[in-house]
Amino acid sequence: MYVELENINKYFKEFQAARDISFNIRQGILAALLGPSGSGKTTILRMIAGLEHPDSGDIFIDGTRVNEVEAGRRGIGFVFQNYALFRYMNVFDNIAFGLSVKKERPAAIKSRVSELLELIGMEGMEKRYPAQLSGGQKQREAFARALAPNPKLLLLDEPFAAIDAKVRRELRIWLRDMIRRLGITSIFVTHDQDEAIEVADEIIVANNGRIEQKGSPEDLYKSPATPFVASFIGESALLENYRVLKGFESETRGFSGAVRPEFVKIFTGEETIQYENSVEDAAVERIAFRGAFLEVVLNIKGMTFPTRYSLEKTPIAAGDRVRALVYRLYAFDGDRAFLLHNRNLDNSGAGNIYNI
């Protein structure tokens, strides 16, 4: 394991920002630390960097315990949220800063900086100052500055937060491809699940100073381990008592749960229904046009189920009575989440959950 955290605790006065955190990241992985604000994700990143110090626990990078190693000697490149470019230095001097600190020869610095400028597509802008750059250019400059001294590990704190939405998508694909190409182990902090899902190989979900779950974006989406992950990643609606639904009456784990849009199928009454005994009566509460499909909010036994409906099928309108089949759902039992299948369906015929 390349980066390892073991039982990290961190307090800011009374507030516990990290509670017994342990996780590890393999070499060459681009990992996302995902969580809402106040989840402790930035504190974790800053502790790995050496800008904060854990009250207890160990941090290992490449097999070496780094708790007592100074931030500047851990071999880490750090991209700050607002880039923290040195305002009184031009692009060249900013990128060269980490190299001149190392007392590299001027010729070596020059060639490394022009190599990086080419990498980030900013050749010819050496003489510009940060105030003369766009948000995207500043971000790329900060990226190049962090990479200049050849770090073993790259940390990025909300790297896209300060960029307007239009450029953000473009830039995160660029950054992902760039990091993959360089093969540098990287961890970035974000509160945006789309960003994490799109960019990261692996997502670590933080909440309340704890790590909720670690896994590939697909794992987290398909099998969330905790109620928090089930509701934070992807679209879902909370159910107060899922056990009143047909096919889930005999379940024993908890009462509350969550359901994703693709877990529910709508029948308008014209088609033949294979699983008549498990179909619920539903009222259409709202319909919204979303382009390729309709977003339909159903009311089943007093609970709301957001779902999708194909434009190709019999049209439905708000206020209609329809029937709905709940294929599967997440049941919450304490701080665990479980994926449950409708028991009335035989396992072979339940169909792909991603079929609308």
Add this chain to the structure above:
Amino acid sequence: MKRLLPPDAASGARRPSRHFEDTGETMRRKAGSRIIPGFGVSLGITMTFISMIVLIPMSFLALQTSSLGWSGFWSAALDPRVLAGYEVSFLCSLTAALINCLFGVILAWVLTRYKFPGRRIMDGLIELPFALPTAVAGIALTAICSDKGWIGGALAPLDIKLAYTRAGIVIALTFITLPFTVRTIQPVLERLDRVYEEAGLMLGASRERVFRKIIFPEITPAILTGFGLAFARGLGEYGSVVFIAGNMPFKTEIAPLLIMSKLEQFNYGEATAVALVMLLVSSVVMFFINCVQSRASSFIKE
């Protein structure tokens, strides 16, 4: 800075827009859409105020001097005793301003970066030299610096004299001008995001290098402003200096004192001649400082 904008932005700005073709009406409305309405009124007030408070008294100075004629002016302004007075005033003010730049940075740093008991009291003490009548400061400083005072007495056996020497003048001026440097640097340090220091440390720079390369350029414009204010105030300072200086001609006699003594002899022409020279030289110094300062802060302006 404009020449460094991308070419598309520059040409976009030049392209005449249909909405701005009737420039008169639109531009006037645009200028008026500020927080305080009425560009004309506010500019008028500004001009009148500056004229009454600054320009008219200054021109009176020139007018008074002109009563001497050129030869009278030169003999008054270039009298050897007056020349010595300029030298004392400029050198002592310069030294005091430089001392305060150094200590202003340290004090502002301590007051903004650390939380310690008594910090607020210490912060309040910075302004004391402003609140105190300058003559009171002068008397107090003279008392402790003279051979019988706490500090002067301690240094007397070492044959170091403070009161009635140029060192004494520097002490008085340092005391009087301390708030200028601290109070100009302090807000800049308060606003300066720590993230710049962290960025420097992450790139492997030593603390000393982070200060020299990252923090110092950020506070340089403020230091220059503080230096300019302290220096200008030092040149004009009279009340606190006359007690501690001893006022020996050619040694510790400051230019403002020469002006005062000429005024006491109703020699208005000569007094204003000396004052005019002081004014011109300090204007040149202030202009120079402003030029350096605007250069230093030009990088972060859009």
